[in-house]
Amino acid sequence: xxxxxxxxxxxxxxxxxxxxxxxxxxxxxxxxxxxxxxxxxxxxxxxxxxxxxxxxxxxxxxxxxxxxxxxxxxxxxxxxxxxxxxxxxxxxxxxxxxxxxxxxxxxxxxxxxxxxxxxxxxxxxxxxxxxxxxxxxxxxxxxxxxxxxxxxxxxxxxxxxxxxxxxxxxxxxxxxxxxxxxxxxxxxxxxxxxxxxxxxxxxxxxxxxxxxxxxxxxxxxxxxxxx
Amino acid sequence: xxxxxxxxxxxxxxxxxxxxxxxxxxxxxxxxxxxxxxxxxxxxxxxxxxxxxxxxxxxxxxxxxxxxxxxxxxxxxxxxxxxxxxxxxxxxxxxxxxxxxxxxxxxxxxxxxxxxxxxxxxxxxxxxxxxxxxxxxxxxxxxxxxxxxxxxxxxxxxxxxxxxxxxxxxxxxxxxxxxxxxxxxxxxxxxxxxxxxxxxxxxxxxxxxxxxxxxxxxxxxxxxxxx
DNA sequence: TTAATTTGTTAGTCATAGCTAACTTATTTA
DNA sequence: TAAATAAGTTAGCTATGACTAACAAATTAA
Numbered sequence: 001x002x003x004x005x006x007x008x009x010x011x012x013x014x015x016x017x018x019x020x021x022x023x024x025x026x027x028x029x030x031x032x033x034x035x036x037x038x039x040x041x042x043x044x045x046x047x048x049x050x051x052x053x054x055x056x057x058x059x060x061x062x063x064x065x066x067x068x069x070x071x072x073x074x075x076x077x078x079x080x081x082x083x084x085x086x087x088x089x090x091x092x093x094x095x096x097x098x099x100x101x102x103x104x105x106x107x108x109x110x111x112x113x114x115x116x117x118x119x120x121x122x123x124x125x126x127x128x129x130x131x132x133x134x135x136x137x138x139x140x141x142x143x144x145x146x147x148x149x150x151x152x153x154x155x156x157x158x159x160x161x162x163x164x165x166x167x168x169x170x171x172x173x174x175x176x177x178x179x180x181x182x183x184x185x186x187x188x189x190x191x192x193x194x195x196x197x198x199x200x201x202x203x204x205x206x207x208x209x210x211x212x213x214x215x216x217x218x219x220x221x222x223x224x225x226x227x
Numbered sequence: 228x229x230x231x232x233x234x235x236x237x238x239x240x241x242x243x244x245x246x247x248x249x250x251x252x253x254x255x256x257x258x259x260x261x262x263x264x265x266x267x268x269x270x271x272x273x274x275x276x277x278x279x280x281x282x283x284x285x286x287x288x289x290x291x292x293x294x295x296x297x298x299x300x301x302x303x304x305x306x307x308x309x310x311x312x313x314x315x316x317x318x319x320x321x322x323x324x325x326x327x328x329x330x331x332x333x334x335x336x337x338x339x340x341x342x343x344x345x346x347x348x349x350x351x352x353x354x355x356x357x358x359x360x361x362x363x364x365x366x367x368x369x370x371x372x373x374x375x376x377x378x379x380x381x382x383x384x385x386x387x388x389x390x391x392x393x394x395x396x397x398x399x400x401x402x403x404x405x406x407x408x409x410x411x412x413x414x415x416x417x418x419x420x421x422x423x424x425x426x427x428x429x430x431x432x433x434x435x436x437x438x439x440x441x442x443x444x445x446x447x448x449x450x451x452x453x454x
Numbered sequence: 455t456t457a458a459t460t461t462g463t464t465a466g467t468c469a470t471a472g473c474t475a476a477c478t479t480a481t482t483t484a
Numbered sequence: 485t486a487a488a489t490a491a492g493t494t495a496g497c498t499a500t501g502a503c504t505a506a507c508a509a510a511t512t513a514a
Contacts, residue, residue, distance in 0.1 A: 013501065035462055048502055050463060055500095067462060067509060098350035108344045115342075117335045123325035240471065262492055275472055277493060282470095294479060294492055 012114045015083055016042065017052050018061055021072055022080030026149060032069040078145055085141040086113040086121050088134035091171075093124060095135040102135060102169075103177035136177075137168025137187045137223070153226065155191065156203065156219035162193045164224035176221055183212050191224065239341045242310055243269065244279050245288055248299060249307030253376060259296040305372055312368040313340040313348050315361035318398075320351060322362040329362060329396075330404035363404075364395025364414045364450070380453065382418065383430065383446035389420045391451035403448055410439050418451065 010018075020041050024033045039049040053070065056062040061076030072080065090112040094100035100108070122143055125131075134140055141147035158164060166189040169180055185191075185207065194211060195204040201216035237245075247268050251260045266276035280297060283289040288303030299307065317339040321327035327335070342348075349370055352358075361367055368374040385391060393416040396407055412418075412434060421438060422431040428443035 011500075036460085044501090045503060046462070047464080047504080051501075094347070097354055098347065100346070100350070104346070108342065108347055111342045111344070115335065115338045117338070119327070119331070120321070120325065120335055123327070127324055238470075263490085271471095272473060273492070274474080274494080278471075 010079065013052065014056060014059075014061075015079065015114060017049070017056060018072070018076050018080045019083045019087075021062065021070060022077060022084070025070075025072065034069060038070065081141045081145045081147045083113050084147070085143075085145070086115075088138060088140040089121060089124055089128070089131070091134045091136070092128060092131050092140070096128065102181055103174045105135060106171055106174065106177075133168075134171075135187075136171040137166070138171070152223045154220050155193075155205070155214075155222040155224050156201070156216050158193045158224070158226070160193055160196050162226060164191050164193075164226045165189070166191060166222065167225045168223045170221035170223075173221075176218070179218070180222070184208055184210070185222075190227075237306065240279065241283060241286075241288075242306065242341060244276070244283060245299070245303050245307045246310045246314075248289065248297060249304060249311070252297075252299065261296060265297065308368045308372045308374045310340050311374070312370075312372070313342075315365060315367040316348060316351055316355070316358070318361045318363070319355060319358050319367070323355065323358075329408055330401045332362060333398055333401065333404075360395075361398075362414075363398040364393070365398070379450045381447050382420075382432070382441075382449040382451050383428070383443050385420045385423075385451070385453070387420055387423050389453060391418050391420075391453045392416070393418060393449065394452045395450045397448035397450075400448075403445070406445070407449070411435055411437070412449075417454075 017038070021033065021038055024037060024041055035049050035053060036046045038053070039046040042049070053062055053064065056076065057064065061073055061079065063071045063073055087109045090109040091105040094105045094108060095102070125143065130142075131140060139148055139150065152168075153164075155164070166185060166187055168187070169177065171177065189207050192206045193203060194206050197203070202213055203216070203219050204211060204213045206212075244265070248260065248265055251264060251268055262276050262280060263273045265280070266273040269276070280289055280291065283303065284291065288300055288306065290298045290300055314336045317336040318332040321332045321335060322329070352370065357369075358367060366375055366377065379395075380391075382391070393412060393414055395414070396404065398404065416434050419433045420430060421433050424430070429440055430443070430446050431438060431440045433439075
């Protein structure tokens, strides 16, 4: 690991690309993350992505062969994890101290994660007494950049009759998060899968003594622990 | 006042120029703030400033005649005051909750003031119980953008024998702020002017039962209240 | 295995916001 | 008041990071 990490001279855009690539590499564990996929994730043209990837390669954060899959170097990964740490700590702060709701935090945290100050983020961490998880249930990487990636079980993968506990939710979409709160689900909610309908993969679930039918798309974004 | 203020579509640079111009218009109450003066303040070329001023004029935030002095419109002033409010609230937060020192806060607050979220700043204000002054003793504008500009008395303007209390310090220079802390001055420190040396305008002051000689340049940046 | 489609790349354009160099207008001051 | 200096402006350049359009390579399907 070089000392590039301390100099912190990346632009907001460069940081965004590295973080996006990191998320894609984790989620799509199928092996390959390509240029257009990254472009899509960032809602940016493939040409822009191609340019930026080229730049990040010369800077030593990304590795790829021409027409090949994209990968992160240790440095690149380290920067991404630090960004995720910042993002999740800010989200935690906004929810716990500034009355933000689940669905409001993301956009603001997206801005705050680019603030450059080691002291700021470590003091914020200390101020909140070193929280382990963010408001969406995601693990917060520590100051050393250690990031335990827990294997994720989606609600959609369960069989009829399973009982589980809500561990975390995908924080990518505001409308999704609003929906989750509206029907009354919170972290640690106990959920029972009543019925899986083969026709459209929708699922009838029960929690808080109420029943609700959700789509597969919804259940794909809800992560649970079987109990 | 238009509703431009709520749309908040200014770039970081545009915001920086408006804030800088606002500060210059207050400090240099001699009447005229010019293009080069603004360039100097922002350590940017006069050409860049000229471009930006042109842009801010078409956007309705700045008024000036060709080769004439620069002025802010109500909208321009309002944006500047909101930035100052954000800057000072963040500084207060950093000092009171995150163990930042006087001289460390400025750079980070300079970044944080550009975060776009009305809720964020108003909740931060509430969280800190609506502080009236920032760590350097400067007044924090309220949510309505009301900003009481107190007339400033510099330590350098006092006569021999005067006794005063430190009200605020100029927060523009890190080295200056470090110097102030190092010799032991804090807000509310009681200071007596022992001697004003005509030769180089240096001043011998007494506080906390110690004596210290400071330059005029130093005393120009220390604001006091005569008691 | 050829054709169609998807994916990746390149070239050239645009806006923002900086710069230098050259020039014009204003203001001093000799 | 004329020359010197300061202040303001313009033209033209640079880098970043978007974009579209055109093209090349790789993959999939017929």
